[in-house]
Amino acid sequence: DQQVKQNSPSLSVQEGRISILNCDYTNSMFDYFLWYKKYPAEGPTFLISISSIKDKNEDGRFTVFLNKSAKHLSLHIVPSQPGDSAVYFCAADQQGGSEKLVFGKGTKLTVNP
Amino acid sequence: ETGVTQTPRHLVMGMTNKKSLKCEQHLGHNAMYWYKQSAKKPLELMFVYSLEERVENNSVPSRFSPECPNSSHLFLHLHTLQPEDSALYLCASSPRGLAKNIQYFGAGTRLSVL
Numbered sequence: 001d002q003q004v005k006q007n008s009p010s011l012s013v014q015e016g017r018i019s020i021l022n023c024d025y026t027n028s029m030f031d032y033f034l035w036y037k038k039y040p041a042e043g044p045t046f047l048i049s050i051s052s053i054k055d056k057n058e059d060g061r062f063t064v065f066l067n068k069s070a071k072h073l074s075l076h077i078v079p080s081q082p083g084d085s086a087v088y089f090c091a092a093d094q095q096g097g098s099e100k101l102v103f104g105k106g107t108k109l110t111v112n113p
Numbered sequence: 114e115t116g117v118t119q120t121p122r123h124l125v126m127g128m129t130n131k132k133s134l135k136c137e138q139h140l141g142h143n144a145m146y147w148y149k150q151s152a153k154k155p156l157e158l159m160f161v162y163s164l165e166e167r168v169e170n171n172s173v174p175s176r177f178s179p180e181c182p183n184s185s186h187l188f189l190h191l192h193t194l195q196p197e198d199s200a201l202y203l204c205a206s207s208p209r210g211l212a213k214n215i216q217y218f219g220a221g222t223r224l225s226v227l
Contacts, residue, residue, distance in 0.1 A: 002155065004155070032214070034215065036218075041220065042220050043117070043119075043203055043205075043218030043219045043220045043221055044156075044203070044218045045217075045218070046215050046216070046217065049215065089155075089156070093214045100158055100161070100169065101158070101214060101216060102155075103155045103156040104155055105153065105154065105155045106155075
């Protein structure tokens with residue numbers, strides 16, 4: 001039973017446009033959410049996170065939005081660049097900061113020049 | 114030197130072989146993790162070590178045996194694996210004790226079991 005779901009396996013956008021990656025979760029005990037980016041032949045790298053006490057966190061071109069009532073979060077990339085082409089993983093952490101991160105399957109983003 | 118280093122990067126082994134994966138972190142973290150990533154599946158947590166003690170064993174078969182001799186090194190000993198164990202094995206570390214768990218990953222070992 002997947003607790004973190006990324007229902008779109010892939011997304012293709014034009015350079016300069018907005019990329020929106022979505023993530024849904026089922027466990028109401030999750031209170032901290034992270035996005036990781038993974039290039040081929042590399043490990044996932046931390047991108048941005050958000051605590052459940054916030055509904056938005058912004059870092060440069062990357063913004064994460066959290067809708068707790070819908071158990072949904074999204075990552076917005078504006079403007080998208082070809083170097084953003086990668087697999088993006090959503091992850092969630094439970095209250096109390098356990099060692100266990102629960103990951104989604106990932107969404108492959110392709111940004112076309 | 115990158116933060117988390119995994120060796121080897123690629124490994125091909127037969128079902129009767131014994132091999133080990135190595136992970137080393139240079140970040141001063143005190144928690145380390147092994148994950149398995151199979152095709153079209155989420156990252157699956159296998160083991161967690163915190164301050165060199167195993168705090169999580171996520172129902173992993175005994176043919177996978179972790180070892181954490183110190184806070185900078187983590188091994189995964191493999192023996193009598195099955196073809197379905199072929200996957201990308203990722204190591205991660207984090208500064209346990211902080212409220213929020215940001216993990217830093219190595220590049221992984223791509224394992225093929227023949």
